[in-house]
Amino acid sequence: MSALEVGVVGLGYWGPNLLRSLSRVSQLKVRYACDLDDEKRAKLAHSYPQTRFTGNFQELLDDRDLGAVVVASPAPTHADLARRALLANKDVFVEKPLALAASDAEELVELASERDRVLMTGHLLEYHPAVTRLKETIEAGELGEIFYVYTHRLNLGVIRRNENALWSLAPHDLSLITYLLGQEPVEVRAVGHSYLGGEVEDVVFGTLRFADGKLAHLHVSWLDPHKERKITVVGSKKMAVFDDMARDGKLKIYDKGAEAPEYRSYGEYLNLRFGDIVMPYVPNDEPLRLECEHFAECLAERKQPRSDGHSGLRVVRALEALQHSLSAGGQAVSLQSTLLARESGG
Structure with a gap:
């Protein structure tokens, strides 16, 4: 079976760790790494020659071969980027918190259900x-x-x-x-x-x-x-x-x-x-390796993640x-x- 292609958005604090772990999952191929900061992209690009580094998120959305987007950008951008990815029919992993408002988190859960997309929240400790x-x-x-x-x-x-x-x-x-x-x-x-x-x-x-x-x-x-x-x-x-x-x-x-x-x-x-x-x-x-492997498993088997959108919504509500x-x-x-x-x- 060919590797599932994913793109990572956000190369700041936690994004590089996700990029590293996702790149080591045999079922996945990290096709894109996206960040607006030129220096952050340049710092990582040489370590991932098979990955396209870009500052344009729309490139990921327009690529029909890209199956999933991993959002690790600053928290205020989580809901908007996840929404755009779901509307582009991508499966989505969102680093915690899923959103900064319960109404936005609810919208993402509903949108993932309507589009039959995998929506996973990065609740790392649930995989410890x-x-x-x-x-x-x-x-x-x-x-x-x-x-x-x-x-x-x-x-x-x-x-x-x-x-x-x-x-x-x-x-x-x-x-x-x-x-x-x-x-x-x-x-x-x-x-x-x-x-x-x-x-x-x-x-x-x-x-x-x-x-x-x-x-x-x-x-x-x-x-x-x-x-x-x-x-x-x-x-x-x-x-x-x-x-x-x-x-x-x-x-x-x-x-x-x-x-x-x-x-x-x-x-x-x-x-x-x-x-x-x-x-x-x-x-x-x-735990991060287990979390990324679980995401790959959910993509391949089209199953609900342990820390799914509902899990993310519960946390945002609280x-x-x-x-x-x-x-x-x-x-x-x-x-x-x-x-x-x-x-x-x-």
């Missing part, structure tokens, strides 16, 4: 082997009923000026939370502050409430003494921690919990359980609601009413 194992552990019931989850995504830098910590860092954690729990929140709250004199928040704390009573909390910041990339899942039977910064044992399962006595009376206390800590075997596979809460000083924002209004055509 440790996250895959954690998802399997949750679905197998090993942790019991999930009570709540919380995430930390912290560092000292890189400091942004055009987007706040919520939009810059939280998409990773929101994709993880909604993927692991298999649902999107019905209500969110967020508070944050700009401590470095800019107009965007350097630190944000967000809380998400789900219809079944589950809670999630996220803490994102580029002004912190620790570099952390961690999610903790607390269940009725066991607890789990995925620590992406750990050298070994990125996933740990804690046989810890608390159980209420069957018959409660005055003076009775919860029974606390302290058991073993297990580090399941997790393959040392590069981001948008969290931003509304942040702007309103931490007021609760309901997503449930918004979803019901959209479903009823309101």
Whole structure:
């Protein structure tokens, strides 16, 4: 079978990594690499002699042999470039976030469905082997009923000026939370502050409430003494921690919990359980390679990606609601009413 031809748009921060990984997937041929910046194109062109480097996105759209477009340009351009590619009957991969407005993300999902095109969102951590194992552990019931989850995504830098910590860092954690729990929140709250004199928040704390009573909390910041990339899942039977910064044992399962006595009376206390800590075997596979291989598989087999357009839409909805809460000083924002209004055509 001949290789499927794709084009990469955006050669800034993450685009070169996608270009590298896509070029190593045997089922794919990177036919185009597109960026408006001459220097960025020149810097990479010599490493990919089989790829045409161009500053004209329309070239990709006009090429009937090009089957797919990978959008890794700045976030404000994601929705427009993805829309144009779908209208040109291309399959599309969009780096996170899928869009900056839920209405744009919804349009992309609908357009992909109407045109029978693959639409995939670049939620990289959903392809991390440790996250895959954690998802399997949750679905197998090993942790019991999930009570709540919380995430930390912290560092000292890189400091942004055009987007706040919520939009810059939280998409990773929101994709993880909604993927692991298999649902999107019905209500969110967020508070944050700009401590470095800019107009965007350097630190944000967000809380998400789900219809079944589950809670999630996220803490994102580029002004912190620790570099952390961690999610903790607390269940009725066991607890789990995925620590992406750990050298070994990125996933740990804690046989810890608390159980209420069957018959409660005055003076009775919860029974606390302290058991073993297990580090399941997790393959040392590069998540980006797995993500790109999955995209190629979806193109070839015409199947729905794990992180499809709906996955991207869930994250954008949550981001948008969290931003509304942040702007309103931490007021609760309901997503449930918004979803019901959209479903009823309101």
